[in-house]
Amino acid sequence: MGLVIPFDEKSSESGLERLAALVAQDMNRVNQTILARTGSDVAMIPEVAKHLISSGGKRLRPMLTLAAAGLSGYRGEGHVKLAAAVEFMHTAxxxxxxxxxxxxxxxxxxxxxxLWGNEASVLVGDFLLGQAFRMMVEVGSLACLDVLSVAATVIAEGEVMQLSAAKDTQTTEDAYLAVIRAKTAELFAAACEVGPTVATRPKAEIEACRAYGMNLGIAFQLIDDALDYGGQSAKLGKNVGDDFREGKITLPVVLSFRRGSESERAFWKRALEEGQSAEGDLENALALMKKHRALEDTVERARHYGAMARDALGIFNDSPWKKALLDAVDFCIGRAH
Amino acid sequence: MGLVIPFDEKSSESGLERLAALVAQDMNRVNQTILARTGSDVAMIPEVAKHLISSGGKRLRPMLTLAAAGLSGYRGEGHVKLAAAVEFMHTAxxxxxxxxxxxxxxxxxxxxxxLWGNEASVLVGDFLLGQAFRMMVEVGSLACLDVLSVAATVIAEGEVMQLSAAKDTQTTEDAYLAVIRAKTAELFAAACEVGPTVATRPKAEIEACRAYGMNLGIAFQLIDDALDYGGQSAKLGKNVGDDFREGKITLPVVLSFRRGSESERAFWKRALEEGQSAEGDLENALALMKKHRALEDTVERARHYGAMARDALGIFNDSPWKKALLDAVDFCIGRAH
Known part of the structure; x- marks a missing residue:
C-alpha cells in the first residue's frame, strides 16, 4: 500500500544536502544559539526543550531563513538569531x-x-515563544518583528480553524487549503520573508521570497498528509494512519470522500466523525484512497504548489543560493517515495 | 474564619476609583482596541477571547501602563496599544x-x-500573545518590545517553577517569592516600565516605575494567596480553598508548615503532597493557619512590599498620577477584608 511517486530519486536526495552544505557554517551558529537560548535556571525548561530540539528535526525552516538571507546578499549577523527564532516558533x-x-x-x-505532562508542554512552548521574540528584538529589525508576529497570530488562527473543521467530512478542498496555509505555510513564508527583509531588499524580492516559502509550505504539508497514509513510519517518526485515528480531515480524505459512493461516504462519516472505529477501518480507508487515486492526486497538487514556488524565484539571478532553494522544492515533494 | 485586616476601608475602596477616573478616557480606547484585536474570521477566537475579556477583570495592569505613561508626561499614542498588549499577555x-x-x-x-476545551484555551492564548506582539510592533518602540518580550519568557519560567515546586511542602519562603515574582510581579513591573520607556524618560525613572510595579505585583499575589483561604468567594470568582485542593504551596501554607508541630507537618504532607484528602481537611488547614497567624502574616508581608512600591515612586514630584499609583497600593492590600 506504499505510495510510489515517479520522481527522480537522485535529485530529491541531493536536494537538501546542497542547501545544508551552503548554510552549514551559519547553521552551526544557529544550533549554538538554540542551545544557549533554551537555558534556564528552571531545570525542566532545558530538559523539555532539548528533548524535542535534539530529536532531530531537519531544521528546514531555519535553513530557509539563512538561504533567503544569502540569496539577498545579506552581510550582517541578524539572520542567525532570526533563524533560531523561527525554529523556536516552530518548536513551540x-x-x-x-x-x-x-x-x-x-x-x-x-x-x-x-514525559512531563501537558502542563510542561504548554508552558515550555510559551517560554520558547517568548525567547523567539527576545531574539527578534535583539536583531532590532521592526520589519522582521512585524513579519514574525503576524505569522504567530496566523499560525494560531490556522490551528483553531483546524480544530473547528475537525471531524467534518464535508470540509472542502478550499477550506483544507486555508487551514494548511495558516498553520504550516505561513511560517515557511515568514521564514523566507525575513531573509530579504533583514537585508532591506526591494519589495519585489521580499514578496518573491514570501511567495516561494508560502507555496513550498503548502506543498510540504500536502506531502506530509499523503505520507500519513503511506509513508515510512520510521522516517517520519509517526505511524501510518495517525491522522485517520485522530479524525483529521486532510486532502486524501477530502478527495476520497468527494469521489466516493454514498456507502463510501457513510464509511468516512462513521469512522471520522462519529469516532466509531472498527477492525479493518484503516485498511478500508487505504483501499478507498487507492481506488480514487487520492494519494497520487494529493502529491499531484503538491507538485502544482512546488512549481509556483520555483517560479516565484524567477526574478533572482542564478546563484548557488537560488539553486539550493529550488532543490529544496524537489526535496519536499520527493519525500513521497 | 474570614480574614479581617485592620485597614482604613475608605481609602482602599476609593483607591482604584481615583486611578480609574484618571485613565478613563484612555481606557475606553484600550477597551476598543482589545475588542478590535480579538476579531478573527475564525469564529471561535472572538468567542473564547470575549468570554474571558468581558467577564470583568479589573484591568489593573493596563491601567498601570496608562498611569505610568501619564506620570512620565507621555504625549504620544503608543501607550494605548501597549496597555492593550499587556492585557492580552495577561489574558493569554x-x-x-x-x-x-x-x-x-x-x-x-x-x-x-x-466550554471550548483545552485545545481552544491553548490556541486562543497563543493567538492573543501573537496579537500582543503585533501591537507592540505597531507602536514601534524596540525598548518596549524588549521589556515585554523578556516579561513573556520570565512569566513562563515562573509558571514552570511553580509546577516544579507543586506539592512540595518543604518549599521555602524564598522559593515561593521567586515563583510569584516571575509569574505575577514581572508583568506588573513590565506594565509599569513601558510607560516611562515609551516616553523615553531617564533610566532612573524607568527603574523606579519598574520597582513600583514589581513590589506592587508581589503584594498583589500575596493578598491573592491569603484571600484564597479567607476571601469572599463571589468577589474573587473562585472558591475558598481552591489552592488547597490543587495542592498549591502558597505563603499561608509555607508559614503554617514551618511554624507547625511534627504532627501538623504530617497533615500538610498528606493533604497537599500525597493528595489524600479527607473530610474536614480544609477546616483543619484553616484552623492551623489561624493558630499560627499565617494569613495575618501573609498580609503583613504584603504590606512590606507595598511600602517598597510606595517608596520607589519617591523620586517623582507630586501629581494626580503619582497619587493614583500610591492609592493603587492601598487598593491591592486593602482587598484583604
Whole structure:
C-alpha cells in the first residue's frame, strides 16, 4: 500500500544536502544559539526543550531563513538569531500541537507531554515563544518583528480553524487549503520573508521570497498528509494512519470522500466523525484512497504548489543560493517515495 | 474564619476609583482596541477571547501602563496599544493557566476550557500573545518590545517553577517569592516600565516605575494567596480553598508548615503532597493557619512590599498620577477584608 511517486530519486536526495552544505557554517551558529537560548535556571525548561530540539528535526525552516538571507546578499549577523527564532516558533507550535491533538509520539520519540505532562508542554512552548521574540528584538529589525508576529497570530488562527473543521467530512478542498496555509505555510513564508527583509531588499524580492516559502509550505504539508497514509513510519517518526485515528480531515480524505459512493461516504462519516472505529477501518480507508487515486492526486497538487514556488524565484539571478532553494522544492515533494 | 485586616476601608475602596477616573478616557480606547484585536474570521477566537475579556477583570495592569505613561508626561499614542498588549499577555496567561491547573472556574464563570476545551484555551492564548506582539510592533518602540518580550519568557519560567515546586511542602519562603515574582510581579513591573520607556524618560525613572510595579505585583499575589483561604468567594470568582485542593504551596501554607508541630507537618504532607484528602481537611488547614497567624502574616508581608512600591515612586514630584499609583497600593492590600 506504499505510495510510489515517479520522481527522480537522485535529485530529491541531493536536494537538501546542497542547501545544508551552503548554510552549514551559519547553521552551526544557529544550533549554538538554540542551545544557549533554551537555558534556564528552571531545570525542566532545558530538559523539555532539548528533548524535542535534539530529536532531530531537519531544521528546514531555519535553513530557509539563512538561504533567503544569502540569496539577498545579506552581510550582517541578524539572520542567525532570526533563524533560531523561527525554529523556536516552530518548536513551540509542536509542543502546543501535541497537547491539542493529545499525541503520544513526536519525531519517533515519546511526545514531551507524555514525559512531563501537558502542563510542561504548554508552558515550555510559551517560554520558547517568548525567547523567539527576545531574539527578534535583539536583531532590532521592526520589519522582521512585524513579519514574525503576524505569522504567530496566523499560525494560531490556522490551528483553531483546524480544530473547528475537525471531524467534518464535508470540509472542502478550499477550506483544507486555508487551514494548511495558516498553520504550516505561513511560517515557511515568514521564514523566507525575513531573509530579504533583514537585508532591506526591494519589495519585489521580499514578496518573491514570501511567495516561494508560502507555496513550498503548502506543498510540504500536502506531502506530509499523503505520507500519513503511506509513508515510512520510521522516517517520519509517526505511524501510518495517525491522522485517520485522530479524525483529521486532510486532502486524501477530502478527495476520497468527494469521489466516493454514498456507502463510501457513510464509511468516512462513521469512522471520522462519529469516532466509531472498527477492525479493518484503516485498511478500508487505504483501499478507498487507492481506488480514487487520492494519494497520487494529493502529491499531484503538491507538485502544482512546488512549481509556483520555483517560479516565484524567477526574478533572482542564478546563484548557488537560488539553486539550493529550488532543490529544496524537489526535496519536499520527493519525500513521497 | 474570614480574614479581617485592620485597614482604613475608605481609602482602599476609593483607591482604584481615583486611578480609574484618571485613565478613563484612555481606557475606553484600550477597551476598543482589545475588542478590535480579538476579531478573527475564525469564529471561535472572538468567542473564547470575549468570554474571558468581558467577564470583568479589573484591568489593573493596563491601567498601570496608562498611569505610568501619564506620570512620565507621555504625549504620544503608543501607550494605548501597549496597555492593550499587556492585557492580552495577561489574558493569554490565564487561558494557559487554566489548562495547566485544570481549573473549572475563572472570575466566577466557567473557565474557557470547560466550554471550548483545552485545545481552544491553548490556541486562543497563543493567538492573543501573537496579537500582543503585533501591537507592540505597531507602536514601534524596540525598548518596549524588549521589556515585554523578556516579561513573556520570565512569566513562563515562573509558571514552570511553580509546577516544579507543586506539592512540595518543604518549599521555602524564598522559593515561593521567586515563583510569584516571575509569574505575577514581572508583568506588573513590565506594565509599569513601558510607560516611562515609551516616553523615553531617564533610566532612573524607568527603574523606579519598574520597582513600583514589581513590589506592587508581589503584594498583589500575596493578598491573592491569603484571600484564597479567607476571601469572599463571589468577589474573587473562585472558591475558598481552591489552592488547597490543587495542592498549591502558597505563603499561608509555607508559614503554617514551618511554624507547625511534627504532627501538623504530617497533615500538610498528606493533604497537599500525597493528595489524600479527607473530610474536614480544609477546616483543619484553616484552623492551623489561624493558630499560627499565617494569613495575618501573609498580609503583613504584603504590606512590606507595598511600602517598597510606595517608596520607589519617591523620586517623582507630586501629581494626580503619582497619587493614583500610591492609592493603587492601598487598593491591592486593602482587598484583604
Amino acid at each position: 507550535t509542536l509542543l502546543h500541537d501535541d497537547v491539542v491533538d493529545q499525541s503520544d509520539m513526536r519525531r519517533g520519540k515519546l511526545a514531551a507531554r507524555m | 496567561t490565564l487561558l494557559h493557566d487554566d489548562v495547566v491547573d485544570q481549573s473549572d472556574m475563572r472570575r466566577g464563570k466557567l473557565a474557557a476550557r470547560m
